[in-house]
Amino acid sequence: MAKVTQRTPIHDSLALVIAPDLCLPRLSAKTAEEVIRALARRLAEKGHVRPTFEQAALSREKRSPTGLPFPGVAVALPHAEPEHVATPAIAAATLVAPVVFRQMGSPAIKLSVSVVVMPAFSAKEQAGAGLSELIDRLQDEALRARLVSASTAEEIADLLRST
Amino acid sequence: MKKILVACGTAIATSTVVAKKLQEALEKRGLAVKIDQCKASEVAAKVKGYDLVVSTTEVGDTGGKPLVRTVSFLTGIGVDADVQKIAKLLGG
Numbered sequence: 713m714a715k716v717t718q719r720t721p722i723h724d725s726l727a728l729v730i731a732p733d734l735c736l737p738r739l740s741a742k743t744a745e746e747v748i749r750a751l752a753r754r755l756a757e758k759g760h761v762r763p764t765f766e767q768a769a770l771s772r773e774k775r776s777p778t779g780l781p782f783p784g785v786a787v788a789l790p791h792a793e794p795e796h797v798a799t800p801a802i803a804a805a806t807l808v809a810p811v812v813f814r815q816m817g818s819p820a821i822k823l824s825v826s827v828v829v830m831p832a833f834s835a836k837e838q839a840g841a842g843l844s845e846l847i848d849r850l851q852d853e854a855l856r857a858r859l860v861s862a863s864t865a866e867e868i869a870d871l872l873r874s875t
Numbered sequence: 876m877k878k879i880l881v882a883c884g885t886a887i888a889t890s891t892v893v894a895k896k897l898q899e900a901l902e903k904r905g906l907a908v909k910i911d912q913c914k915a916s917e918v919a920a921k922v923k924g925y926d927l928v929v930s931t932t933e934v935g936d937t938g939g940k941p942l943v944r945t946v947s948f949l950t951g952i953g954v955d956a957d958v959q960k961i962a963k964l965l966g967g
Binding site: 772775776778780781782783791793815816817818819831833839840842843844847851 | 949
């Protein structure tokens, strides 16, 4: 159990960990599992996560779903434990058609998710700071609207790391 | 000082975000609290000594302590209502 400490400057800001080659624009997928596998595989191909990450993220999603009901655009943040991560990164996908994710905290609720962001962090402090930044971006309604219609990898990366 | 236990699925990232936003919101109301984080599955074992549990996910036994289950600190929707509820539960 970690104590909550004051916010410390973290040099690994999102700008450094979201690269266009980790973004999948207009991904065609039928299920949440397909999206999770596609993002995890891309992270693995680029050497950011271990091969175990994919299965760990799938299991975690079943146990503790990550769909978030942002107004207008539901977003899911599937992830796995830090031991499956080699070097920190964030992968993201926009979908041709929404897939069903269950809502975080309320698994009975099904959300039609059209943006999926997969954080892969290797340390708790960095995860907290990185996810905080990401959540702040995602709470911006205008940014969500642009994100959902993003059609290139560069666009997705730019939106998620824009300040 | 009141103590809050914040729980999420893996106790890695989500609970950190919730803890930070909750602390800031309560400080704005003049409420200083101590917040610790754990996995949802650890709540039953760790809840002793805490006044309240805030979780983004389902938790089982909270040892009789009040539980606020919410994702408002992540989506930004309904934060004020949750902060009010939490402050009230803490007797603030």
